[in-house]
Amino acid sequence: MSEIRAAVQRLYDTYPFPPEPLLDAPPPGYNWRWNWLAAYNFCTGQKPPKQDIRILDAGCGTGIGTEYLAHLNPEADVVGIDLSEKALGVARERCRRSGANRVAFHQLNLEEVEQLPAQFDLINCVGVLHHLPNPMQGIQSLAAQLAPGGLMHVFVYAELGRWEIRLMQEAIALLQDQEDYREGVKLGRELFETLPENNRLVKRERERWSLDNQRDECFADMYLHPQEIDFNLETLFELIDASGLEFVGFSNPQFWQLERLLGKAPQLLERAKDLPERDRYRLIERLDPDMAHYEFFLARPPLTQADWSSDKALLAAIPERHPCIEGWPSRSLFNYDYQIVNLSESEFEFLQACDANPARGANVQDILAEVSLNLERVRALLDQQLIILTPA
Numbered sequence: 001m002s003e004i005r006a007a008v009q010r011l012y013d014t015y016p017f018p019p020e021p022l023l024d025a026p027p028p029g030y031n032w033r034w035n036w037l038a039a040y041n042f043c044t045g046q047k048p049p050k051q052d053i054r055i056l057d058a059g060c061g062t063g064i065g066t067e068y069l070a071h072l073n074p075e076a077d078v079v080g081i082d083l084s085e086k087a088l089g090v091a092r093e094r095c096r097r098s099g100a101n102r103v104a105f106h107q108l109n110l111e112e113v114e115q116l117p118a119q120f121d122l123i124n125c126v127g128v129l130h131h132l133p134n135p136m137q138g139i140q141s142l143a144a145q146l147a148p149g150g151l152m153h154v155f156v157y158a159e160l161g162r163w164e165i166r167l168m169q170e171a172i173a174l175l176q177d178q179e180d181y182r183e184g185v186k187l188g189r190e191l192f193e194t195l196p197e198n199n200r201l202v203k204r205e206r207e208r209w210s211l212d213n214q215r216d217e218c219f220a221d222m223y224l225h226p227q228e229i230d231f232n233l234e235t236l237f238e239l240i241d242a243s244g245l246e247f248v249g250f251s252n253p254q255f256w257q258l259e260r261l262l263g264k265a266p267q268l269l270e271r272a273k274d275l276p277e278r279d280r281y282r283l284i285e286r287l288d289p290d291m292a293h294y295e296f297f298l299a300r301p302p303l304t305q306a307d308w309s310s311d312k313a314l315l316a317a318i319p320e321r322h323p324c325i326e327g328w329p330s331r332s333l334f335n336y337d338y339q340i341v342n343l344s345e346s347e348f349e350f351l352q353a354c355d356a357n358p359a360r361g362a363n364v365q366d367i368l369a370e371v372s373l374n375l376e377r378v379r380a381l382l383d384q385q386l387i388i389l390t391p392a
């Protein structure tokens with residue numbers, strides 16, 4: 001085993017991450033990125049052809065994401081892999097307690113994932129690739145296990161928003177005698193207490209991270225990591241290109257909206273919109289460098305994109321209610337991204353009819369015969385991802 005991998009394993013055996021408590025019930029709410037229907041719909045604009053899929057959580061840690069993946073996708077078989085036996089022990093217990101029973105865990109380096117018997121339709125890899133000695137090799141190993149038409153969700157660190165963290169990591173490493181993570185946490189905490197109030201590293205820690213970092217596991221994950229490669233947009237797309245997969249889009253699209261930054265200056269906005277895609281992202285990152293991670297979907301072709309611009313196709317499609325809605329049934333609810341939505345009476349009735357699908361098998365036209373809503377509003381429900389469509 002490489003020295004780096006051994007050091008990473010030691011960190012997570014000392015401080016299994018994340019340290020979220022174990023519950024005796026399914027986890028509350030949802031993260032739509034872990035719901036196959038929602039993720040597939042986000043990436044293609046339509047319902048996936050099947051739900052009895054195989055899911056891999058690569059670098060699952062203590063199984064927070066794995067547990068959601070299992071509960072949000074009850075027909076799926078879920079596999080979690082990780083280097084740390086201690087973290088896997090917590091993950092197994094977490095899933096056992098909440099009744100997630102279609103999950104198998106293995107202690108496995110993700111670069112050796114080809115040892116698992118079959119390919120996966122959804123691979124989730126959150127907070128892991130930047131801890132590998134060679135992230136490109138890591139993403140290539142995962143990509144080779146992604147089935148055609150499959151999706152990969154990746155989260156990696158961004159260097160601009162982690163500048164202060166990197167400096168503190170280096171400072172602690174300079175002062176630390178040996179690779180003793182518990183000692184390192186003590187030393188790091190002492191450093192933060194000792195530095196002047198208005199010190200930049202202290203201010204950033206207090207404003208952005210300190211709430212989470214009350215827990216030693218989080219503090220160690222942030223400031224004592226023996227291996228971290230942060231990305232910028234250029235190196236991010238080098239990683240993505242090296243995967244051989246297709247970039248579908250960022251899974252936090254609001255951040256990448258130019259309107260958010262340039263909305264008050266229509267001419268500047270137009271000029272920015274004319275830029276090639278990657279330059280647009282570059283511009284946004286330069287103008288808002290506070291971001292500490294990138295999260296995005298990749299796909300192995302073929303991945304068919306739906307086109308609902310034709311009224312005929314839309315009327316013939318079978319709609320159902322988006323699975324990630326909090327507060328249903330009500331006219332006031334949270335959408336997949338926990339944004340509040342207020343529905344008109346007819347929109348609510350349309351959504352109620354969708355809720356009875358797909359068992360009933362009614363298409364949009366059938367429902368519009370019963371509910372007085374125009375097609376433009378149906379498209380608005382679709383744009384807000386309140387409904388998911390199956391093509392006729």
Ligand SMILES: C[S@@+](CC[C@H](N)C(=O)[O-])C[C@H]1O[C@@H](n2cnc3c(N)ncnc32)[C@H](O)[C@@H]1O
Pocket residue numbers: 005008009012017018058059060061062063064065081082083084087108109110111125126127128131132221
């Ligand atoms: C920051 S934690 C993230 C855990 C989980 N994905 C989450 O987001 O809650 C990183 C995890 O990746 C695991 N890891 C690091 N390198 C790995 C590798 N080469 N193969 C498998 N797991 C690895 C670590 O053991 C650790 O549990």
